[in-house]
Amino acid sequence: MTRITKNRRLSGGGKPKIKIGASTTPALVPLKAVVRQARGNMKVVVRIRPVNRNENSNRLVVKPVSESQLVFDPHEEEEGFFFHGVKQNGFRDLNKKQKRNANFAFDNVFSEDSTNLEVFEASIKPLVQTVLDGYNCSVFAYGATGAGKTFTMLGTEACPGIVYLTVTNLWEKMEALKEIRNYEIAVSYLEIYNELVKDLLVPGEPLILREDSSAGVIIQGLSLKKPHSTEELLELLRSGNERRTQHPTDVNKESSRSHAVFQVWLKQRDPKTKSIISLSKLSLIDLAGSERGSATGHSGARFKEGMNINKSLLALGNCISGLAEGKTHIPFRDSKLTRILKDSLGGNCNTVMIAAVSPTSNQFEDTYNTLKYADRAKKIKATLVKKLLSPADIKISKLEEEVASLRAANEELTLRIKKFESGEVNPTKMVPKEEKEVITKEDIETCKKSLTHLSEARVNARLNILKIQSLEKEINYRMQSRQKLMKRCMKFTVNTQLGNVAKRSEKLESMRVRKIEGLEVRMEDAKKRLISIESSLQKYEQKMNTKFGEEWPEEIKLFAKLLKVECRLAEFHEKVKHLEKLLKLREQLGAEDHEHILNALEMTQTYYLLLRTEGHVSQYQEAKFEEFMHLFEKDQGIIWEADCNNDSETVRLSVEKPQIPANVFLQEVEKKNETLDVKPVLNELEDTNMSSIPSPIPVRFAAVNDSISIRNAPRVNFPRDEPFQNDNYEATGSGDHQFGISSKYSPVKGESIVDDATYAILPKITIEECPEAKDLANATFSMESRDEETKVIIKSGEVKGVVNLTPPMEDLNVDTDPLNETITISVSNDGPVGSNPDVDNSVVSLLSSKKSIPFPVRPSSTLFKKADKENIFRVPTSKTVKTKDNIIQPNRGLRRVPSISQSTIDLRSPLASSSNLRKEGTPSNLWQRGRSASTSNLAKKN
Numbered sequence: 001m002t003r004i005t006k007n008r009r010l011s012g013g014g015k016p017k018i019k020i021g022a023s024t025t026p027a028l029v030p031l032k033a034v035v036r037q038a039r040g041n042m043k044v045v046v047r048i049r050p051v052n053r054n055e056n057s058n059r060l061v062v063k064p065v066s067e068s069q070l071v072f073d074p075h076e077e078e079e080g081f082f083f084h085g086v087k088q089n090g091f092r093d094l095n096k097k098q099k100r101n102a103n104f105a106f107d108n109v110f111s112e113d114s115t116n117l118e119v120f121e122a123s124i125k126p127l128v129q130t131v132l133d134g135y136n137c138s139v140f141a142y143g144a145t146g147a148g149k150t151f152t153m154l155g156t157e158a159c160p161g162i163v164y165l166t167v168t169n170l171w172e173k174m175e176a177l178k179e180i181r182n183y184e185i186a187v188s189y190l191e192i193y194n195e196l197v198k199d200l201l202v203p204g205e206p207l208i209l210r211e212d213s214s215a216g217v218i219i220q221g222l223s224l225k226k227p228h229s230t231e232e233l234l235e236l237l238r239s240g241n242e243r244r245t246q247h248p249t250d251v252n253k254e255s256s257r258s259h260a261v262f263q264v265w266l267k268q269r270d271p272k273t274k275s276i277i278s279l280s281k282l283s284l285i286d287l288a289g290s291e292r293g294s295a296t297g298h299s300g301a302r303f304k305e306g307m308n309i310n311k312s313l314l315a316l317g318n319c320i321s322g323l324a325e326g327k328t329h330i331p332f333r334d335s336k337l338t339r340i341l342k343d344s345l346g347g348n349c350n351t352v353m354i355a356a357v358s359p360t361s362n363q364f365e366d367t368y369n370t371l372k373y374a375d376r377a378k379k380i381k382a383t384l385v386k387k388l389l390s391p392a393d394i395k396i397s398k399l400e401e402e403v404a405s406l407r408a409a410n411e412e413l414t415l416r417i418k419k420f421e422s423g424e425v426n427p428t429k430m431v432p433k434e435e436k437e438v439i440t441k442e443d444i445e446t447c448k449k450s451l452t453h454l455s456e457a458r459v460n461a462r463l464n465i466l467k468i469q470s471l472e473k474e475i476n477y478r479m480q481s482r483q484k485l486m487k488r489c490m491k492f493t494v495n496t497q498l499g500n501v502a503k504r505s506e507k508l509e510s511m512r513v514r515k516i517e518g519l520e521v522r523m524e525d526a527k528k529r530l531i532s533i534e535s536s537l538q539k540y541e542q543k544m545n546t547k548f549g550e551e552w553p554e555e556i557k558l559f560a561k562l563l564k565v566e567c568r569l570a571e572f573h574e575k576v577k578h579l580e581k582l583l584k585l586r587e588q589l590g591a592e593d594h595e596h597i598l599n600a601l602e603m604t605q606t607y608y609l610l611l612r613t614e615g616h617v618s619q620y621q622e623a624k625f626e627e628f629m630h631l632f633e634k635d636q637g638i639i640w641e642a643d644c645n646n647d648s649e650t651v652r653l654s655v656e657k658p659q660i661p662a663n664v665f666l667q668e669v670e671k672k673n674e675t676l677d678v679k680p681v682l683n684e685l686e687d688t689n690m691s692s693i694p695s696p697i698p699v700r701f702a703a704v705n706d707s708i709s710i711r712n713a714p715r716v717n718f719p720r721d722e723p724f725q726n727d728n729y730e731a732t733g734s735g736d737h738q739f740g741i742s743s744k745y746s747p748v749k750g751e752s753i754v755d756d757a758t759y760a761i762l763p764k765i766t767i768e769e770c771p772e773a774k775d776l777a778n779a780t781f782s783m784e785s786r787d788e789e790t791k792v793i794i795k796s797g798e799v800k801g802v803v804n805l806t807p808p809m810e811d812l813n814v815d816t817d818p819l820n821e822t823i824t825i826s827v828s829n830d831g832p833v834g835s836n837p838d839v840d841n842s843v844v845s846l847l848s849s850k851k852s853i854p855f856p857v858r859p860s861s862t863l864f865k866k867a868d869k870e871n872i873f874r875v876p877t878s879k880t881v882k883t884k885d886n887i888i889q890p891n892r893g894l895r896r897v898p899s900i901s902q903s904t905i906d907l908r909s910p911l912a913s914s915s916n917l918r919k920e921g922t923p924s925n926l927w928q929r930g931r932s933a934s935t936s937n938l939a940k941k942n
């Protein structure tokens with residue numbers, strides 16, 4: 001026999017290969033006789049299932065002795081003791097436990113080799129006729145887990161169970177009676193799982209039980225399907241079985257964890273009058289197995305299921321006992337199972353209980369309990385009352401009334417259809433409204449209570465989330481403020497303590513991260529809680545929709561609105577609280593800041609005055625101090641107009657990586673021959689005679705602090721072909737371009753910071769679009785010069801070291817800009833152009849790519865163009881240049897001269913005239929003006 005899974009039991013597809021007893025058309029039994037026949041006790045049968053593979057070695061404890069009797073735990077045939085061939089008595093092993101040897105009598109006892117069909121034929125079949133006669137009937141299988149209940153009720157494809165056999169038989173009989181009786185059939189299928197009632201035909205939310213004084217227990221929302229054939233009916237059964245909750249347990253790998261109730265509702269009409277003669281119901285119930293904890297495990301979902309199963313079965317047992325003892329109060333309300341089975345157990349129902357038992361000793365106690373349970377159930381008495389509505393009982397006047405109202409309704413409908421056809425009426429309006437359930441005050445109060453409870457939970461959950469968010473913001477804000485403080489500290493701290501400050505700052509950050517992580521965990525929990533509350537609220541609303549329909553009673557609608565408003569109000573209060581807290585914090589931190597600034601200003605002033613008294617304040621520093629004061633007067637710096645001629649191209653010079661430390665000093669000299677104070681700090685420079693440098697033209701003077709010492713490197717602009725030279729200072733132009741520069745003492749070895757800051761007026765030779773530019777990050781350049789090799793090691797676009805610098809190649813800077821794919825080589829020559837042919841003919845070879853670039857590259861045609869009118873040079877910037885921090889577009893003037901401490905420096909084209917200045921007087925615009933002056937000077941000279 002092929003065993004199929006419970007889910008596949010009774011598949012509607014294949015018809016089982018069994019023969020149902022031939023149906024005969026029973027003669028209609030007179031009503032009174034039926035009532036008499038139906039009076040009696042509950043029918044109880046016992047079915048013993050065959051021994052299974054795991055039980056082979058176990059002792060048999062149930063022994064059927066006749067068709068209706070069995071012995072539980074029978075005495076074993078003891079081996080006699082024979083002496084000289086004669087059997088001796090009285091040698092029983094006294095250590096052996098006494099067998100119970102309990103005799104039980106039932107309506108039927110089905111042995112291990114009985115079939116489902118035999119069980120059906122002998123005990124259930126008569127019920128089918130009873131149902132057809134208009135009485136309620138029910139069959140339920142009771143027993144321990146794995147005892148064979150589901151096998152008996154649902155069976156297999158090869159061996160269909162009681163449900164299949166009953167409904168097929170019922171259908172056949174209905175068909176046979178078709179001519180004389182008019183039946184309507186509907187089915188429902190539900191399960192009770194963990195005390196929740198679920199529809200197995202139309203899955204959805206758990207269903208609610210309601211008591212009705214006339215109809216008894218009503219399962220609200222339970223779907224009733226009307227099958228039109230046996231196949232359809234069996235298909236409904238099959239689909240319901242598939243949805244039934246099953247889980248494997250130790251005892252049964254396909255254990256049913258719910259009580260399943262399949263009900264067939266039968267309405268009988270008079271074929272002539274069409275009036276309802278009777279209403280009856282057949283309930284086929286497969287109970288979940290009673291069980292011990294050890295059979296399912298003592299924890300987890302199975303345990304919880306087991307508890308619920310046992311609880312409901314205990315309630316069923318109590319009801320059976322109560323009914324058997326004829327008590328007046330039966331505790332049907334103790335569980336959902338007993339509430340649903342109320343009309344199947346007591347009173348008006350013909351019930352068959354199938355007690356399924358296992359034959360072997362491993363379910364000894366369970367089997368004994370089942371048998372006792374069944375024995376008690378036998379005593380339940382039932383008096384059947386047919387739900388009969390005889391046409392004779394129906395008053396003629398009522399019928400006439402009904403006919404009249406039907407006629408009126410018919411006329412109204414005909415009228416509406418006509419209107420609809422003529423397009424006068426919207427069809428949706430024609431749908432008659434469903435009758436609404438009467439809503440009691442109690443209903444409304446219960447609903448309000450539940451809504452209040454759920455809404456409170458939601459408000460609390462939301463407030464919790466807001467509080468966590470607020471805490472997170474506060475922590476971040478506090479930490480940011482403290483970090484700012486640390487940064488300021490670093491500015492003032494002497495080198496030796498920098499490490500400590502940095503450590504404290506790191507510690508702060510890790511503390512912040514830890515706190516935020518903690519809050520994130522809390523937030524996740526809070527969100528989960530909110531989601532679960534929201535879903536409960538939704539479910540409740542759905543439930544209310546089922547109860548009240550789409551239109552809730554006005555009172556409840558208003559109440560729900562009120563709760564929502566209250567919720568928003570609570571949130572709003574929480575937000576206000578948060579803002580107040582932040583504001584307070586800000587005030588507090590602001591006051592601290594103010595204190596710090598006052599202290600810093602006081603200190604600055606002290607130092608400034610001290611220096612000035614000592615005569616150490618330079619012109620530049622004076623201006624800087626002034627600017628500093630301006631800043632405090634809310635002077636945001638200088639705004640430049642973008643008023644340069646749009647036709648003329650402007651150059652925007654940008655320092656891709658701002659290398660200028662905050663203490664780069666820029667100074668300018670307005671008049672010729674003014675002496676600049678240059679105080680070289682480096683030892684090598686101290687020997688030189690550079691304490692003062694006379695300048696023939698305005699000179700821009702840059703100095704760099706590389707964080708070790710201040711180095712001064714003079715930069716000079718000078719006109720073309722007019723090399724300047726005196727004892728102390730030499731400068732020359734190179735090639736065609738005017739922005740030559742040279743100094744014996746610049747640049748400082750290996751450092752190109754100065755160039756970055758000042759290349760606006762430095763000679764720059766840019767090799768554009770060099771295909772190898774990307775590879776230059778760690779390339780080695782060599783420059784052949786006489787017989788010595790000068791190597792420039794470049795890394796990430798910065799010159800890291802220049803070795804063996806010998807005249808004439810005193811100054812060589814190679815800068816790469818991988819982002820823009822350019823190499824910039826700046827070079828200085830200590831002699832006039834042409835004076836040193838070695839330089840002109842030198843070759844820079846790019847060793848990494850084996851590509852040689854002739855050096856110096858003449859910046860004549862492509863890079864620098866001589867402007868016609870102004871006679872000055874402009875660098876075409878038709879290309880938009882992207883740097884890390886800005887996008888530099890052609891023909892766009894400079895908007896703002898940034899302060900020195902700013903990270904990106906944009907310099908206005910040297911072409912800018914002084915008229916472009918909106919404000920003057922700060923060091924920045926002084927410098928700019930100086931540059932303009934220098935440019936115009938150049939122009940003049942040209």
Ligand SMILES: Nc1ncnc2c1ncn2[C@@H]1O[C@H](COP(=O)(O)OP(=O)(O)OP(=O)(O)O)[C@@H](O)[C@H]1O
Pocket residue numbers: 003048049050052112114143144145146147148149150151152252254255256257287288289290356
């Ligand atoms: N009469 C029988 N003939 C053959 N096999 C049977 C019979 N009764 C039960 N079995 C087998 O025993 C096992 C347990 O049966 P079943 O699933 O019907 O138990 P159950 O009482 O419904 O258990 P549970 O309460 O855990 O759902 C199944 O494999 C079933 O096929």
